[in-house]
Amino acid sequence: MTVDTADLYRNFATREARGHSARYEELAAAVAEDEKLLALIERLPEPKRQPNLLLAAVRFLDGPTEDPEEFRSWVIGSWDRVGATMLRRRTQTNEAGRCATLLPLLASLRGPLALIEVGASAGLCLYPDRYRYAYDDRSSFGPADSPVTLGCRTSGPVPLPERLPEVVWRAGIDLNPLDVRDADDMRWLESLVWPEQRDRADRLRNAVSVARAEPLHLVRGDLNETVRELVAQVPQGATPVVFHSAVLFYLPTEAREAFTETMRGLPAHWISNEAPAILPSVTARLPRPAPQDRAVFALALDEQPVAFTGPHGQSLDWF
Ligand SMILES: C[S@@+](CC[C@H](N)C(=O)[O-])C[C@H]1O[C@@H](n2cnc3c(N)ncnc32)[C@H](O)[C@@H]1O
Known part of the structure; x- marks a missing residue:
């Protein structure tokens, strides 16, 4: 159509x-x-x-x-x-704020963790252990010297972590990975932030400085063709976690189904943070309909939904 x-x-x-x-x-x-x-x-x-x-x-x-x-x-x-x-260019908005909604799930898994983000853009969501967090404006926690503090409003029984997860390996896949050291790529990311959203633009610049200090392994490719290979590279002793936010929407239905089948067969946890209708197995298990008055994502661990999240990580409504 x-x-x-x-x-x-x-x-x-x-x-x-x-x-x-x-x-x-x-x-x-x-x-x-x-x-x-x-x-x-x-x-x-x-x-x-x-x-x-x-x-x-x-x-x-x-x-x-x-x-x-x-x-x-x-x-x-x-x-x-x-x-x-x-x-x-593509719409590749990379929002580090989403780490605030991923963090409780990441911290609930047995570490140390090996993180693989599919549809990573510049990879800014691959540093959840390098940011500070302020849930409901309570005092923040995380590395004292981090230039990034992620605020997030919560409701419901969010299992707020007492400590950050230990991340020993991080890698990303993207059709078009953006390079945090490339001035044009970063200017493109800034151009994708809407003009009035100055907090998001500041957060982006600060998250880029975190990523520049600790470059990661970003692979160019289609997630269906590359995820298996990356999971196989996870160092022994680390728990592999594949995750994604705001990505599967870009894939046709058959490619989403293929990804679901691949993930079910891989020795890795799977965290998805996508619009509520994107993954049928998650949609079917939602305990309540998604709110109609605002956009949300459905956050799930291994296809079990746990929360609705604000699309930029601004809210976390735990079931
Ligand atoms: C909206 S951005 C989200 C970036 C990041 N996940 C975040 O939450 O900030 C979506 C990203 O998915 C990537 N993407 C879309 N389809 C893909 C595919 N089939 N394989 C790998 N990456 C893909 C795009 O290039 C883009 O960088």
Whole structure:
């Protein structure tokens, strides 16, 4: 089914940006009504027409995003560069904040842990033991010198850990791994953070500094083709844990099913943090329907759901 591009931008404005980014809401709504811009966007293959990709590309190229008229004429005049950036780049938002929702599960497993993140982007979620945590604004815990403190609101019987898990090995897989030492890659990640979300931009920069200090093994490849190989490389004595957030949505149904089968056969724990309808075995076991008034992910350990989580790690509602 082809998606109407004007509807795509209209829906983005009203359902995604509204309440989170007034600037993006205004720009996306203006694009939805602009025949010329829509015609340019429709020169791109359908998966490349996403509003997030266009808006990030314009910011990456230092285009204007304050005023819809200026935005329009700049995008039309710079379309060669804008379109090329949209073709070359992907929406690879890497949100270290998600570690706050993964941490209670990671800490509940027998360590030491070997972490493998599939769909890792730049790998910023692979450092859960290098960040500080402040659940419900209680005093924070974690390494005293960490530049990153992750706040998270909780409800329900969250098994808050007393100590951080010991991580002895970390590796990631991505179709297009981003390099924390590459200035352009990092500027792209910053461009993906919505303009008003300054806390997220600060967190991103600080998490990148953590990752730069301790580079990890990031493999380029499809998760279905590479996960088995990485699990086989886990050092003896460590507990392998494969995890992912905001990734399986990008896969067609058959590829999600293949991944599920692979994970069931691997000697590894499996932590998934995805939209509630993405993994049928998790969806079927949810103890209550997902809230309709806000976006959430379903967090599960070995296909058993344990919580709804805020998509950026901002909340953790334990079952
Ligand atoms: C929205 S980002 C999420 C990044 C990270 N998991 C996080 O939570 O911050 C999704 C990532 O999944 C990657 N991805 C999508 N499909 C993939 C596949 N089949 N194999 C490996 N990586 C994939 C994308 O390249 C992108 O970097």
